[in-house]
Amino acid sequence: MRAVLRDGYGPVDILRVSTVEDPVPGPGEVVVRVAAASLNMADLDHLLGVPRLARLGTGLTRPTNRQVGVDVAGTVEEVGPDVTGLRQGDRVWADLFDLGHGALADRVRVPASALSPLPDALSFDVAATAPHSGTLALQSLRATEPIRPGERVLVNGAGGCVGPFAVQLAKARGAVVTAVDHGDKLDFLRELGADEVIDYTREDFVRGDRRFDVVLDIADTRSLVALRRSLAPGGRYVLVARRISSFAEKALLGPVVSRLTGTRMSTFFWRPNQRADLDELARLLVAGDVLPRIDRRYGLDAAAEAFRRLESGAARGKILVVP
Ligand SMILES: NC(=O)c1ccc[n+]([C@@H]2O[C@H](COP(=O)([O-])OP(=O)(O)OC[C@H]3O[C@@H](n4cnc5c(N)ncnc54)[C@H](OP(=O)(O)O)[C@@H]3O)[C@@H](O)[C@H]2O)c1
CATH class of the missing domain: 3.40.50.720 (NAD(P)-binding Rossmann-like Domain)
Known part of the structure; x- marks a missing residue:
């Protein structure tokens, strides 16, 4: 499969699309076929390795994690041992911020417990805009x-x-x-x-x-x-x-x-990827109380271009990266 990877900390030109082995789900994990991902400032910070203090956890001179992308919407493709409640073909969404990133790829391996069901009424593009930034907005207003x-x-x-x-x-x-x-x-x-x-x-x-x-x-x-x-x-x-x-x-x-x-x-202390928050976002999106804005869509090959647009501040709404 194809995945967007980085070998060092920024600038965005270091991003490249590589062919890597298909992920295999371990116990309690599933593999999600990515339908859409979206970019956040957190993705840019992760790529650039800022704030520098964060490198204490992500690797001092080089990132220990080469994967990129947190917001993901897609379908369950393969289910690992000991997974209950998810089946092949289920529509799901998540924020992979503290789960290893990797949304900018054809497939990503995710702990099953981190995935929330995605209502049929929400398209993958719309869903991909919301887990990270929508949750930050919800939690900050709730603070x-x-x-x-x-x-x-x-x-x-x-x-x-x-x-x-x-x-x-x-x-x-x-x-x-x-x-x-x-x-x-x-x-x-x-x-x-x-x-x-x-x-x-x-x-x-x-x-x-x-x-x-x-x-x-x-x-x-x-x-x-x-x-x-x-x-x-x-x-x-x-x-x-x-x-x-x-x-x-x-x-x-x-x-x-x-x-x-x-x-x-x-x-407030942000808690990423809370099931209750994603359910609430789903209700708001389905009801039309929140209408996600999509700025542009890019393919995996154009991931660096997508990041440049994010970095420029020119986007009006979320930038999608769609395999
Ligand atoms: N509290 C937590 O636990 C927590 C957790 C995760 C993330 N975060 C933080 O949450 C933030 C998320 O923000 P975001 O993703 O929405 O960032 P963003 O996309 O960069 O948006 C920030 C906006 O502020 C504008 N801006 C710049 N200077 C300004 C000024 N002086 N006055 C008013 N607006 C100004 C920017 O416009 P320009 O284009 O003109 O610059 C931009 O439109 C990030 O900073 C991230 O680090 C916090």
């Missing part, structure tokens, strides 16, 4: 108390991989949503349903007069002291951390700033 209809929610960094899910989830819960991103993406953000948009290159939301009940911070560009100005009394801030230093700052100082300012500043 604070639930959004109430009419609350003012600001999503900072709304135009990337996670933001479009977050904007639509907040709208589905009845929020009035302000989306912040680059000026080129404002039309895209309006199409997602944002009520207001802010171009971060022209306006700094922490300096304006507007106050928000919830700030979901995906871009992670400001300090807590600056961010507190954007919150209404009792307002909630949630960080989807981009930088370890920022996560540490906000985890340590958040409780102090919260107490002093009457707000709630929080971080």
Whole structure:
């Protein structure tokens, strides 16, 4: 079979398509025939080996894992010993972030317990957009108390991989949503349903007069002291951390700033690939409350090109890689 592999840490040109042996499922595992995969910033970080601290786990000078790709949707092709509840031909989806990656291939070997059933109503392309970034959006919005209809929610960094899910989830819960991103993406953000948009290159939301009940911070560009100005009394801030230093700052100082300012500043620990989250995403996708945006589709041979598009920031929605 064909698989996209890397022998070192970035740049994206190191990616190559190789012919490798077909995977064989071990006890408790299945082999999934990949119908579609999608790219996330986590895939780019994995490829580049950033943050460098992560290399303590992934290999100091060279990656120990050559496989690439976390979001996968496909069908079960082969079932290993001791697997119950899955049969050949079952439609499934998963986030392989902590399961060895490998979605950018014709087939991938996965622990059976990590796979969730994919409803017939969802196409493989649509399903592949959601496990990683959709789960991040769901869990970050759940990190604070639930959004109430009419609350003012600001999503900072709304135009990337996670933001479009977050904007639509907040709208589905009845929020009035302000989306912040680059000026080129404002039309895209309006199409997602944002009520207001802010171009971060022209306006700094922490300096304006507007106050928000919830700030979901995906871009992670400001300090807590600056961010507190954007919150209404009792307002909630949630960080989807981009930088370890920022996560540490906000985890340590958040409780102090919260107490002093009457707000709630929080971080959250992401738990990838939770069955309940994928089931909830499936319901939202089937109901049309969340409409995934697909930017472009690439074949395995064009994986490096797909990653270049992700890296450029030009994508409007998720980038698919389809074997
Ligand atoms: N908390 C956790 O446990 C956890 C777990 C996994 C992942 N993560 C993090 O979650 C994040 C996921 O984000 P993503 O995949 O949506 O990233 P993304 O695709 O890079 O999107 C980020 C968006 O923010 C925009 N942006 C850049 N600078 C900005 C600024 N100053 N103000 C407002 N927007 C700005 C970017 O636009 P441009 O094109 O202009 O740059 C981009 O559209 C990653 O940083 C990842 O590390 C957190």
